Amino acid sequence: MPHLGTNGFTRRNVLAAAAGAAGAVATGALVSRSEAAPNDSAAAPDIDLGHVAGEQSSVIEVVLPDRDELDRLVATGVDLDHQVNLVDDRLVVHAVISPNEGATLTAMGFTLGNVIYTPADAKARLAEREATIAGHVAANEEFSASATGRTATASDVKIIRADYYTQGTTMVLSVEAKWAQGQTATDTLTVERDSGKGTAIGSGGTQTISRFVDAGVYLYHRGAAQVTARPDYIRITSPTGGIAVAKVKEWLPTPGHDPEGPGYQKDFITSYLTPTELYDRIKAIAAEHPKLAEIVELPYKTNGYRRKAQAVFGSASASRVAVDSLAWGHEGGNSIAIEIVDPGGAGRPLSVSVTGTDIQVTLASDTAGAVTSTAAEVVAALNASPGASGLIQAYTYRGNTGAGVVAPAARTLLTDDLTAPASVSREPHPVYAIRIGKHRNGSKLGVLAYAQEHAREWVPPLVTIETAERLLRNYKHDWRTRELLDNLDIWIAPSINPDGGHYAFYDDNSQRRNMTNHCAPTGSADFLARDSWGVDNNRNYTEYSRFDGYSGASASCTSDTFSGPSELSEPENKNLDWLAARPNIKFAMNLHSSGNYFMWSPGAYAVPGRISAPRPTLAEESYFWSASSRILTSIKRHRNLAVTPARTGPISDVLYSAAGNSGDMLWYKYDIYAWNFEVGTSFQPEWVEAHDETMEFSNGLVELFRVARDFDKDRRSPKSKLKVSPSPTHGMVSVTFETNEPAAVYYTLDRSAPTYSSTLYGSAGIREGAETLTVRAGTTINWFSVDAAGNVEDDYRPGGHRRNYRTAKAILPRH
Structure with missing residues (x-):
């Protein structure tokens, strides 16, 4: 259910400014935060688009005449990409659908267009990832082999780079080297430096470099350290006795306006990473920087990458028998087999026998020898058998009465139909975050970044890893990075939904949701629906959700926008709620793909009538825009990619309604300035594109940390x-306020002193800027402004005794 802030724009900023005026704050106006109350009947109907198990999905265009049709499409619960494009006066959106779902949409009157992305494309991305990893492994093996039995002049270590650069008055040496034993041995390497031309190696001191491992593959050792003199040569002696010497090169400085500064280290990702690999990566980073980072296991484990083993016998609904193992597939369910046999004679009774994990059902026959057992009878017999009911649960197909006669079936193994390797845990999965900062005790301003609410989005988690690496690798020698980590408490969760993430890598690349099956046995809980289960984690939060009557989520347990049985029903969502509840967190970024959008609240509206969740105030909206401009400029710096104004703004303005999304929970419930990246133009682009997207959006995420730091200081x-201008109404004038930064303006027209209870200057409309007031000429206007950080103009104390608020008469200026 929606939670309301304390008073409009003052939710986090004016509260700080008004510590001495608590009474005024408590009674502050809530005009911009007023809660819409749509009827629950506006929620999306329970629609089953008919995804058939085993069908693979593609990304396909849906061509729509207007936004009303977009709302109708969203209400079906169809899985939409984040592309909404205006083409020749029509809206073109991308749907992730199977052939059968496409046929259902066509029958509902929707027009399908071009196929954008196919399962074959996803297989190509996985093959590319495996080839990259295999290439690294082969290179390691080749290097190791070449070093075996080396001559006196050969070495098992080689120096890749030795770069010297300055940052202000700081001198830094960055070294990268490869050691033949680096794949298996975890030793650091020691670098000896000279102290300049003609000096002895070792005279400039030493530094250590550590292993860089990605997706389980050793790439090289690397590290940077401050030096007191510019070295000319360095030497590395490996733990196995190999020696390498290299001349130090001068690193070209980047332009002075570049916020990263000279020698800034980045580019730490080489392939897509599974959730297991993501967690291994942040654990390794934290272990390497124990004074600056730690791993936090979030309080709720997921359901796990696991399912019950299942089978469905029969081809017609009335005669089908559905069977589920009691044990998880990996815990014995996959070893259960069922055979349904013809009795081979007349007048035989229905019987069930069990040998180990083999269950045999012998069907009943009539006096002519024909099989007579119905599905309902077979289900009852299986559930009544002590041996069988200790292994499985049987039920008729999707609530059917089961009056059809069951046909014999060959011995069939039940299966959970999961294909990930054994290295992927089948147990309830811990969800991890890395907490970064010099002071990780809640005393510093907190910033949260999280990714992979939607399983198939493979690039956003890489952005989080790249960013964590940048923060920690640059701390020692980059003063800008050091300022961030010394003054912020940064939480990064690379995979909120690890179960779905593993499923997307190993089973179905189009998987959006988690893996929890909430379908009832009388519904789509059987084996034939196995690819349709799961909750859309970004529809299961508490604010302006489907349960509040808002649009953009489904009640169907097989819909790709299924909101779950209740708000926060899923452990993944409870984890994010726990993170957001950290009282010091005031900024957040939710990383998704795709579409190159940059968005914030409100993210939901109710239909009909498009009743929106409360919009930000003019000041809040201005702050979102000004901070967004900084972040998007940083993104553009990588390869000149511009996220357009049309794709920047509140979610419900530039995309579609998404009831129960996480951004709305952070903004409305926890008073967090929360943004949402939609990275790139596809879920799993070719690696060259994925790499560029990671680099540019990591730029943006680091800039968010700078925004937070600037806010804090x-x-x-x-x-x-x-500003006063003529009004078309006789005797009246038009009045507007201007501020030099995003700031709220509180004003009075009755000569009284303005407080936080006074009228809040507002917006003219959606994306329209400030309102224009029409007042009688000569009216005395008293006002003050307060910025996002809580600073009040002229140090005015609303509700206090000082009267240093701003005041002016609404008189036209003389020319």
């Missing part, structure tokens, strides 16, 4: 002024 009060 902002002590400068805003400035405002009153």
Whole structure:
């Protein structure tokens, strides 16, 4: 259910500014936060698009005449990519659908267009990833083999790079080297430096470099350290006695306006990473930087990458028998077999026999020898058998009465139909975050970044890993990075939904949801529906959800936008709620793909009438836009990619309604400035594109940390002024306020002192900027402004005794 803030724009900023005026804050106006109350009947109907188990999905265009049809499409629960494009006066969106779902949509009157992305494309991405990993392994093996039995002049270590650079008055040496034993041995390498031309190696001191491992493959050792003199040569002696010497090169400085500065280290990812690999990676990073990072296991484990072993016998609904193992597939369910046999004679009774994990059902026959056992009778016999009921549960097909006669069936193994290797845990999975900062005790401003709510989105988790690496690798020698880690408490969760993430890698690349089966046995809980289960984690949160009557989520347990049986029903969502509840977290980024959108709340509306969740105030909206401009500029710096204004703004303005999304929970429930990246143009692009997307959006995520830091240290009060212009109404004038930064303006028209209970200057409309007030000429207007950090103009104390608020008469200026 929606939670309301304390008072409009003052949810986090004015509260700080008004510590001495708590009474005024408590009674502050809530006009911009007023809760819409749509009827629950506006929620999406329970629609089954008919995804057939085993069908693979593609990304296909759906061509729509207008936004009303977009809302109708969203209401079907169809799985939509985040592309909404205006083409020749029509909306073109991308749906992730199987052939049968496409036929259902066509029958409902929707027009399908071009096929954008196929299962074959996903297989190519996986093959590319495996080839990359195999190439690294082969290179390691070749290097190791070449070093075996080396001559006196050969070495099992080689120096790849030795770069010297300066940052202000700081001198830094960055070294990369490869050791033949680096795949298996975890030793660091020691680098000896000279202290300049003609000096002895060792005279400049030493530094260590450590292993860089990606997707389980050793790539090289690397590290950077401050030096007191520019070295000319370095030497590395490996633990096995190999020696390498290299001349140090000068690293070209980047332009002075580049916020990263000279020698800034980045580019730490080489392939897509599974959730297991993501967690291994952050654990390794934290272990290498124990003073700056730690791993936090979030409080709720997921259901796990696991399913019950199942089978469905028969071809017609009335005669089908569905069977589920009691044990998980990996815990014995996959070893259970069932055979349904013809009795081979007349007048035989229905019987069930069990030998080990083999169950045999012998069907009943009539006096003519014809089989007579119905599905309902077979189900009852299986469930009544002590041996069988200790292994399986049987039920008729999707609530059917089961009056059809069951046909014999050959011995069939039940299966969970999961294909991930044994290295992927089948147990309830811990979800991990890496917490980064010099002070990780809640005393510093908190920032949260999280990814992979949607399983198939493979690039966003890489952005989190790249960013964590940048923060920790650059701390020692980059003062800008050091300022961030010394003053922020950063939480990064690379995979919120590891079960779905593993399923997307190993079973179905189009998987969006988690893997939890909430379908009832009378519904789509059987083996033939196995590819349709799961909750859309980004529809299961508490604010403006389907349960509140908002659009963009489904009640169907087989829909790709299924919101779950209740708000926060899923452990993945409870984990994010736990993270957001950290009281010091004031900024957050949710990383998704795709579409190159950059968005914030509100993210939901109710239909009909498009009743939106409360919109940000003018000041809040201005702050979102100004911070977004900084972040998007950083993204553009990588390869000149511009996220367009049309794809920037509140989710429900630029995309579609997404009831129960996480951004709305963070904003409305926890007062967190929360943004949402939609990275790139596809879920699993070719690696060259995926790499570029990772680099540019990591730029943006680091810039968010800089935005947060600037917010935290902002002590400068805003400035405002009153502008008066002619009004078409006789005796009246038009009045607007202007501020030099995003700031709220509270004003009075009755000569009273303005407080936080006074009228809040608002917006003219959606994406329209500030409102224009129409007042009688000569009216005295008193006002003050307060910025996002809580700084009040001229140090005015609303509700206090000082009267240093701004005041002016609404009189037209003389020319």
